Amino acid sequence: MNFSKVVYTLFLVLIITSIFLTSCSTVGNLPLSQESFTSMSSFLEEKDYPSFNTTLPDFYYRGTDWNKKSLELIEQATESILIATFLGVLDDSTKEIWDALKRKADSGVKVYLAIDAASNFQAIPETDDYVQSAFIYLKELGLNYVEYNSMSLSNIFYLFSLLDRDHRKYWVFDQELVAVGGININHTSINYPVGVGHTDIMGLISSPGLANHLTEIFVENYNRYAAKEISLADFPSKEKTLESKDFNHTAYVLDHNIKKGGAVKDLFNAFALVSEDELWMVQGYTFLSPSLIKRIQYIVDKGVKVNFILSTNSTQEKYEKASYYSMVDLIEAGATVYLYDSPEKAFLHQKVAIADGRYSTFGSTNYNFRSHTVNRELNLIYDDEEIASTLMNFIDSLVKDSTKVDLEEAKQYRSFSYYLTNLIMQVWG
Amino acid sequence: MKKMLLTLITFILFTGVLFSSSWIGGYKVSLSGFHTDSITHSEHLSVNLLYSPVLNSNTAVTLYGGYAFSNLFLPVTQSVVGGLSYAHLIAQNHPLEALFIHDSALWAAVDVSVMRVLSSTPHTFLNVAVSPFSLFFGQKFITVGSLILTYNMEMNELDWGVKIIEVTHYLW
Numbered sequence: 001m002n003f004s005k006v007v008y009t010l011f012l013v014l015i016i017t018s019i020f021l022t023s024c025s026t027v028g029n030l031p032l033s034q035e036s037f038t039s040m041s042s043f044l045e046e047k048d049y050p051s052f053n054t055t056l057p058d059f060y061y062r063g064t065d066w067n068k069k070s071l072e073l074i075e076q077a078t079e080s081i082l083i084a085t086f087l088g089v090l091d092d093s094t095k096e097i098w099d100a101l102k103r104k105a106d107s108g109v110k111v112y113l114a115i116d117a118a119s120n121f122q123a124i125p126e127t128d129d130y131v132q133s134a135f136i137y138l139k140e141l142g143l144n145y146v147e148y149n150s151m152s153l154s155n156i157f158y159l160f161s162l163l164d165r166d167h168r169k170y171w172v173f174d175q176e177l178v179a180v181g182g183i184n185i186n187h188t189s190i191n192y193p194v195g196v197g198h199t200d201i202m203g204l205i206s207s208p209g210l211a212n213h214l215t216e217i218f219v220e221n222y223n224r225y226a227a228k229e230i231s232l233a234d235f236p237s238k239e240k241t242l243e244s245k246d247f248n249h250t251a252y253v254l255d256h257n258i259k260k261g262g263a264v265k266d267l268f269n270a271f272a273l274v275s276e277d278e279l280w281m282v283q284g285y286t287f288l289s290p291s292l293i294k295r296i297q298y299i300v301d302k303g304v305k306v307n308f309i310l311s312t313n314s315t316q317e318k319y320e321k322a323s324y325y326s327m328v329d330l331i332e333a334g335a336t337v338y339l340y341d342s343p344e345k346a347f348l349h350q351k352v353a354i355a356d357g358r359y360s361t362f363g364s365t366n367y368n369f370r371s372h373t374v375n376r377e378l379n380l381i382y383d384d385e386e387i388a389s390t391l392m393n394f395i396d397s398l399v400k401d402s403t404k405v406d407l408e409e410a411k412q413y414r415s416f417s418y419y420l421t422n423l424i425m426q427v428w429g
Numbered sequence: 430m431k432k433m434l435l436t437l438i439t440f441i442l443f444t445g446v447l448f449s450s451s452w453i454g455g456y457k458v459s460l461s462g463f464h465t466d467s468i469t470h471s472e473h474l475s476v477n478l479l480y481s482p483v484l485n486s487n488t489a490v491t492l493y494g495g496y497a498f499s500n501l502f503l504p505v506t507q508s509v510v511g512g513l514s515y516a517h518l519i520a521q522n523h524p525l526e527a528l529f530i531h532d533s534a535l536w537a538a539v540d541v542s543v544m545r546v547l548s549s550t551p552h553t554f555l556n557v558a559v560s561p562f563s564l565f566f567g568q569k570f571i572t573v574g575s576l577i578l579t580y581n582m583e584m585n586e587l588d589w590g591v592k593i594i595e596v597t598h599y600l601w
Binding site: 135136144150152155161220223227228 | 451452456458521531533565568569
């Protein structure tokens with residue numbers, strides 16, 4: 001290949017990548033949207049995001065707490081268990097879950113798992129070693145699972161596809177109970193620091209409608225990677241058979257898939273548009289791009305007090321460096337930045353936003369470029385003061401263990417090393 | 430023309446991630462050998478883009494087209510290839526299942542293609558490949574040991590070949 005061909009190819013790749021990055025990272029025309037914005041619900045309904053009646057969510061804020069609860073839920077399941085998790089690994093902390101699922105499958109409960117292939121590349125904290133992914137063990141147990149977008153040899157012809165990762169975490173039990181949040185089935189989420197796990201969130205909800213919707217999403221995704229398809233008919237809906245006066249909260253579901261135009265953009269735009277007083281963003285993996293800064297700037301310019309909580313105690317230095325680099329941008333945009341330092345040295349992996357003490361969202365979505373584009377993400381949104389109040393109480397407890405970061409301190413994290421890590425994590429993180 | 434083709438292929442590959450509800454397209458590569466005097470007996474590597482209008486749990490119908498060459502670094506025979514394949518589920522459970530980390534199913538396939546050899550004396554071959562052993566992994570097929578019947582349409586000669594391996598990988 002001669003020099004001109006090399007230049008041509010590089011130019012082509014650069015142009016296509018630039019178009020891709022620019023078009024996908026745009027936050028849209030927020031001032032224009034603000035003019036026509038009437039309410040959170042009408043904004044989401046106009047964009048066809050489905051909503052379902054649910055009970056008041058029970059929140060689990062620590063990896064170990066969720067792990068204990070999930071084991072109980074597995075034991076109680078009588079019909080089906082569907083689990084989608086970004087990371088699934090095998091170690092002492094997770095083995096109990098896989099073994100419990102095996103026992104349930106043997107007892108006749110339909111158990112299916114969808115786990116992202118990124119599970120194959122998870123480091124043990126503070127070492128250069130990798131923990132074993134769960135796939136081989138699941139195969140040995142005879143459990144039904146698929147690996148999302150496996151990193152196989154045949155992908156060498158299409159390396160770009162390796163960026164497509166399923167970052168969602170949701171569980172569906174017996175077509176009735178649903179858990180959505182940020183906790184993986186891996187050694188760090190549920191057990192690092194040992195006996196604690198990440199500070200995170202899983203919301204446990206009873207909602208046959210939401211359960212049915214997530215089952216549809218799960219089955220479609222599972223069948224893309226399975227040699228033996230499963231059928232929706234195997235998971236009959238209980239929407240018409242289960243009715244309860246407790247289903248008096250409404251959850252909007254944002255299932256991000258880039259082909260559907262970007263639910264994550266709508267998620268954060270909804271909060272940008274609805275905020276009038278105060279916005280809290282708990283986002284340990286904040287890796288900003290220009291358009292994401294622009295959105296924050298827009299919210300601040302509206303007169304909204306914007307607060308970000310980032311975290312120390314990351315399991316890998318690169319996550320801290322990439323998010324710390326963004327502190328200056330946040331502060332210069334007018335946001336207040338808190339740095340959470342857990343007394344138990346747990347990383348804050350939670351992804352939560354609360355606006356005006358009324359609107360809240362939780363799920364898998366980070367405030368970064370990957371979540372806005374190539375990742376699959378899942379969040380629930382509530383317009384509900386009771387739920388927002390519950391979450392706000394927890395945020396208050398986080399703030400007590402946080403320090404406010406000023407511009408002078410933030411500038412310490414603007415070295416080339418931080419810049420480079422931030423740049424890499426835009427795509428890799 | 431080559432630049433346009435390169436641009437188109439690159440664009441398709443880069444935007445493939447945009448289309449991801451159920452698989453309809455991807456690529457396949459195969460390694461074959463032909464026992465015919467009209468073309469070299471060296472191995473032929475074929476690279477194709479494919480479109481599957483039908484792909485479900487027991488049937489796949491695939492249209493494909495691409496390029497084949499007989500030596501990676503010094504092509505002595507270059508061809509353009511286009512064809513249609515039909516694959517069907519044979520068994521969801523099979524004896525080799527335990528060997529693979531991913532769930533697999535055994536399929537069989539029949540493939541009809543036209544191969545136009547680009548040389549000073551062009552030959553056109555009609556190939557029919559029978560693949561009794563194709564493993565389906567959800568996003569890909571791995572096919573080994575296909576028998577090819579090849580018919581030289583200019584020379585009216587019937588001969589044979591073997592497709593050693595074929596990897597079909599869906600991207601979008």
